[in-house]
Amino acid sequence: MEKDIARILISREQLDRRIRELAGEIVASYPALDGHLTLVTILNGAIIFLADLIRHMPVKMRLELITVSSYPGKATESVEARLTRDIAADLRGQDVLIVDDILDTGKTIRLVRSELARRGPRSIKAATLLRKPNKAPRDVVVEFVGFDIEDEFVVGYGMDYDNHYRNLPYIAVLTQEAR
Ligand code: IMP
Ligand code: MG
DSSP: OGGGEEEEEEOHHHHHHHHHHHHHHHHHTOTTOSSOEEEEEEETTTHHHHHHHHTTOOSOOEEEEEEEEOOOTTOSSOOOOEEEEOOOOOOTTOEEEEEEEEESSSHHHHHHHHHHHTTOOSEEEEEEEEEOTTTSOTTSOOSEEEEEOOSSOOBBTTBOBTTBOTTOSSEEEEOTTTO
């Protein structure tokens, strides 16, 4: 696996530090958290981010998982986003925080935001570990971003290429040969 890595973009230490900060920013943004916080995490890419983030958020919260498919197999450009696993939880009156790994074209966040907004939450915000600002359209709002990165395909820390490399503890760029 290591031989497929061209370069480490964000180290384990940088991730730890920034995620701790981000958790603080998120908690501070909710002045009245009274047990109504529901995190809706987009599978599979955001699982590692979620696990690290919530352990720095010492507040009462519920966790829900949703699946959106947009990258078929070895594709590195997303196609139309589709909800393939939904949640049954009642979101009325909840403060919903959408958690995803990366904001790329924005199709995923746009879809999930509009789907969840229809379910009567008290508020909706979104947090992504990464953002490709050169690609993300202005109308797709993400309130909390860990790192802005260049427009290149990355893997690790939950993110995959053909469902591999999610277990890398850092964020990296693959070699030409590995793709
Ligand atoms: P969007 O809908 O184009 O914003 O794409 C968002 C989804 O595509 C994310 O949830 C990721 O799962 C995936 N994705 C986007 N860019 C990358 C990347 O560079 N590496 C791995 N997955 C990516
Ligand atoms: Mg994803």
